[in-house]
């Protein structure tokens with residue numbers, strides 16, 4: 233990470249200096265820019281991102297009395313880990329969590345149907361599809377990491393616990409704060425908050441006005457209800473018993489993710505948990521009919537334990553401690569849109585919903601928490617771009633346009649996967665292949681469960697595939713598939729994807745042609761010249777006077793040569809920009825292929841070695857475009873469709889942007 237750019241600061245570099253007026257007062261203000269409702273994975277992803285922008289006033293309200301402590305989801309896909317890396321806590325999750333390496337399949341033994349046999353063992357994640365592993369860690373720990381990001385940010389953002397949204401309305405005539413939110417004190421109150429004054433205040437409602445309201449308030453979302461939207465889909469809920477236990481067993485695959493298709497139904501999923509001992513069991517309890525309510529008294533933890541003992545035969549299973557258990561009723565459902573715009577109006581959205589508020593999944597594919605965080609990651613940079621004046625409000629419409637389709641595709645997958653996994657062990661037609669269907673389907677859809685199947689269609693944010701062949705491995709619309717590189721200035725081996733943070737900036741990676749050795753007439757030299765000096769350059773057009781050169785679009789160059797064959801001193805000054813109030817040189821813009829490891833990014837991602845290319849990456853890590861190095865007009869036009877001009881006089885240089893290195 234880079235720091236000291238504003239002068240030397242002792243202490244923890246991850247603790248930002250508080251912005252003026254922070255931490256904010258305990259009382260809610262009358263107006264805020266963004267009100268986030270709900271401290272689940274979606275709400276916390278959004279709030280943690282917004283916390284990095286203290287110029288945006290954000291509050292997050294939660295009806296619970298305090299942070300979550302246990303339970304709920306635990307699967308963290310490779311894609312979510314890539315996102316956590318941008319937030320800076322992927323390493324902590326790796327250290328604390330359980331890494332899923334193999335998935336094992338068992339089913340009822342055809343010869344002895346009350347016993348189970350192993351039918352296969354596969355890599356959980358296909359080799360090379362992500363630099364990040366599939367992890368298991370309690371949702372509560374993930375929440376804690378987001379809360380730490382918020383606490384350490386310049387905003388010093390903290391949730392307002394014990395507050396419940398009752399209603400939200402929009403007055404579109406109000407240009408400043410069109411959304412009015414009504415809150416009440418929830419039944420549960422934060423520790424220490426119970427006093428006489430609060431007791432009377434609990435009868436009162438609180439009103440707060442906001443520019444934007446984001447309902448991350450879960451499957452029973454009140455925000456969704458206020459928008460007049462409904463979750464559509466399954467009329468019936470599937471019912472799963474879930475338990476986190478410490479147990480002793482002779483089942484040989486107990487420390488691997490295991491799917492068991494028992495005879496007569498009653499499937500079981502085993503998820504080994506963090507810490508080396510804890511285990512999660514999902515026990516399928518069947519489906520409810522439409523409108524039917526679960527008789528919760530009938531489901532006990534003993535019933536779940538008995539179901540595991542029955543299914544585990546011939547193996548033993550003895551529970552020593554139950555850490556948490558629950559009955560989880562869920563159907564695959566989705567709303568038609570994720571914002572409050574009306575197709576017939578040209579108005580901008582004011583209210584959004586994200587996560588379980590707009591789509592619900594079965595726990596079988598482990599999508600719920602991951603897709604919810606993905607929604608918020610898509611929305612966060614757009615809200616920041618609009619509220620910081622970089623983009624106009626129409627950008628916000630792309631959130632629902634992009635994410636509703638993603639959720640639909642995942643629900644279709646989840647539905648099919650649920651159907652296959654719930655088949656009776658003896659349900660496959662005679663003569664079927666030896667590998668059971670649930671095992672085949674799991675292997676075929678590995679990219680989906682890893683969270684890597686999301687593709688944004690061509691739009692103003694995602695280019696067409698005209699020049700895709702210049703870098704076939706950076707597929708337009710998909711998330712940027714990182715690869716190893718070595719930083720030129722200090723020969724540090726690293727992942728190129730590590731350069732993307734949670735700062736709402738665009739990345740422009742310039743891959744140099746083979747012959748390029750940085751002479752002034754080289755393709756990279758000419759590109760740098762254009763980006764730094766031409767009035768049509770997107771950097772000149774969209775960077776404000778006085779801002780650092782990379783404040784909006786961060787350009788990084790990747791060369792084919794090894795570090796020792798390149799001369800940092802000969803590199804274009806544009807790639808060694810002077811930044812910050814002290815005009816310090818940023819040495820982290822230039823990378824080389826990693827020739828020591830043999831994992832050359834040009835080979836791994838099929839980058840055209842003769843021509844090189846530009847790979848443009850959105851702030852949410854998705855590839856926006858692939859262009860030839862000299863596609864000046866296309867590059868400029870692409871950004872003009874998203875970013876506003878930074879100043880009236882297009883010829884005015886972005887002051888610090890032009891300052892050069894030694």
Ligand SMILES: Cc1cc2nc3c(=O)[nH]c(=O)nc-3n(C[C@H](O)[C@H](O)[C@H](O)COP(=O)(O)OP(=O)(O)OC[C@H]3O[C@@H](n4cnc5c(N)ncnc54)[C@H](O)[C@@H]3O)c2cc1C
Nearest residue numbers: 270272273274295304305396397449450587588595600601
């Ligand atoms: C009881 C339960 C058990 C689950 N078990 C599993 C599991 O075993 N495996 C799995 O994969 N997934 C499980 N899930 C689903 C998974 O946790 C969700 O998919 C994921 O948490 C979705 O994140 P979210 O942020 O959209 O919503 P949530 O995590 O549901 O967060 C919503 C938050 O909003 C708050 N809230 C709700 N209404 C209001 C209001 N009016 N005002 C203020 N705050 C409000 C809630 O208290 C909550 O903190 C479970 C969910 C629940 C609720």
